[in-house]
Amino acid sequence: MIKVSKEYPPDVVALKDISISIDSGEMFFIIGRSGAGKTTLLKLLCSMEAPSSGLIEISGKPINQLKGHHLARLRQRIGVAYQDFKLLIDRTTAENIAISMEVSYKKPQIIRKRVRDLLEQLDLSDKHDTITGELSRGEQQRVTLARAVANSPTMILVDEPTGNLDAATTEKVMTLLNKCHKGGATIVIATHDDSIYRHTSHRVMELQKGRLHGITGGELP
Amino acid sequence: MSFWLTVFRQVGRNLRQTWGSQLMTLLTVSLSVLIFAFFYLIYANMLTLGDKLGDDLSLIVYLEEEPGPELQQQLRNKILTFDEVEEIRFISRAEAYERFAKQLGQNQDVLNDMPKDFLPPSIEVIPMKNLRSLNQVKLFSTYLSRLPGTLKVQYGQDWVERFYYFTKLLSIIVLLSGTLLILTTIFMVAYTIRLTIHGRQAELELLKLVGATNNYIRTPFLLEGLLQGAIGSFLGIFSLYMLFQWIKLRFSGPSFLNLFEFSFFAPEVSFTIITVSILLCTLGSYSTMQKFLRI
Incomplete structure (x- = not known):
């Protein structure tokens, strides 16, 4: 990202002149208080929103110029676990997870197996056929994460992954993310939960009121 | 997958x-196709009947005096000056009497006391097949009535005019029902797809975010429009066919319907109506997507 800013009308500055470079296969933490601009930054990274100014490139390609088929292909390679979950509350847990694989035309048997594996890893095996509207917030959060990683994306963006979870489940979520990271995926986690980045060896970027306050850590993999 | x-x-x-x-739209499409096809079927059959009657159309020019061979030639030339004709036949008083007697059949004895020359001589003019429109026939009739020695020209004016106006009215109804078909198919399908899009806004948003291509999102909606058109128009045509068969069965026997061959659409016509309906419904679906489905 080079000098990326995002403003919302009339004059709300969500991000101002952010310049960072995240390596392929890196695990990267974005921290800051509520309203610091963490979620906005993730939205810009997955091209859910366009920056007001500046340049964002992924694998050397400026993403705000991508359209149609190319943009769809890029989004298939980015898994996003949204803070507001974006679950289809009238569909089952399995259907919600499968959706990210269906858009890239994976075979039904591969989808079924992957869904079962992920549910097991996240301790949700008994919720396979449960309508997601009937799940607790913590369970919904895990389904969102499972959907984000299901298609084995090369980049995973996670917004507050442990917000509604107890310590044991947080551990499981982080284990899954670490597994994806070891598998070569770039992981970007926006959080204000210091328990998950306190002892990390990865880089941690702090945002304050939309501005880059500092980057600590940095043992690149 | x-x-x-x-x-x-x-x-x-x-x-x-x-x-x-979806069911409401399907019924609307079926009903529109049924209404349009119903009037079009009557119109098409009326045109066939008109063609048939046109084949038998002849103008009879009654003359004051029986023309001699020289006058006959002059009259023939005069008639041909207006337009080419299929046939010109001169009927003498005696021939007219014989024909009349033949038409009376067993009742021809009513003519016993009548003189054999009481009927006027006439010219039977059979126009060319391309002389179809009422105005042309009228013009020809006026022209013939101005020929020297003409008493009167007859061609079943009242009947021809009534038939002509009935066919014209039918063509207007066909146009109106065709417009109705176009409007209902396009707008009803567009409206249903619009409802579906609104109802699935969250899902469409998510599909977009997880990398669904435009084709992945749009094709199901296009297919829905196509299916509405195909099933709806097929039901419409099929209902009309059943109705046609029922009427044929119900009114078989010596009735108006037996005066001429009342036939159903040729398979190509049914196929064309179904194809056009499919195109219209798909167009309705497509236009809604362009308007409301921004990807």
Whole structure:
């Protein structure tokens, strides 16, 4: 990202002149208080929103110029676990997870197996056929994460992954993310939960009121 | 999973979720096709009947005196000056009497006391097949009435005029019902698809974010429009066919319908109506997507 800013009308500055470079296969933490601009930054990274100014490139390609088929292909390679979950509350847990694989035309048997594996890893095996509207917030959060990683994306963006979870489940979520990271995926986690980045060896970027306050850590993999 | 399998699954899911509005649209499309096809069927049959009657159309010019061979030639030339004709036949008083007697059949004895020359001589003019429109026939009739020695020209004016105006009225009804068909198919399908899009806004948003291509999102909606058109128009045509068969069966026997061959559409016509309906419905679906489905 080079000098990326995002403003919302009339004059709300969500991000101002952010310049960072995240390596392929890196695990990267974005921290800051509520309203610091963490979620906005993730939205810009997955091209859910366009920056007001500046340049964002992924694998050397400026993403705000991508359209149609190319943009769809890029989004298939980015898994996003949204803070507001974006679950289809009238569909089952399995259907919600499968959706990210269906858009890239994976075979039904591969989808079924992957869904079962992920549910097991996240301790949700008994919720396979449960309508997601009937799940607790913590369970919904895990389904969102499972959907984000299901298609084995090369980049995973996670917004507050442990917000509604107890310590044991947080551990499981982080284990899954670490597994994806070891598998070569770039992981970007926006959080204000210091328990998950306190002892990390990865880089941690702090945002304050939309501005880059500092980057600590940095043992690149 | 293949593209089409995914698309069909999506279509099936949509139809299940919005079956109420889908059914209403299907019925509207069927009814519109039925109304249009009904009037078009009558119109097409009337045109066939008109063609048939046109084949038998002849103008009879009654003359004051029986023309001699020289006058006959002059009259023939005069008639041909207006337009080419199929045939010109001169009927003498005696021939007219014989024909009349033949027409009376067993009752011809009523003519016993009548002189054999009481009927006027006449010229039977059979116009060319291309002289179809009422105005042309009228003009020809006026022209013939101005020929020297003409008493009167007859061609069943009242009947021809009534038939002509009836066919004209039918053509207007066909046009109106055709317009109705176009409007209902396009707008009803567009409205249903619009409802579906609104109802699935969250899902469409998510599909976009997880990397669904435009084709992945749009094709199911296009297919829905196409299915509405195909099933709706097929039902419409099929209902009309059943109605046609019922009328044929119900009114078989010596009635108006037996005066001429009342036939159903040729397969190509039915196929064309179904194809056009499919195109219209798909167009309705497409226009809604362009308007409301921004990807």
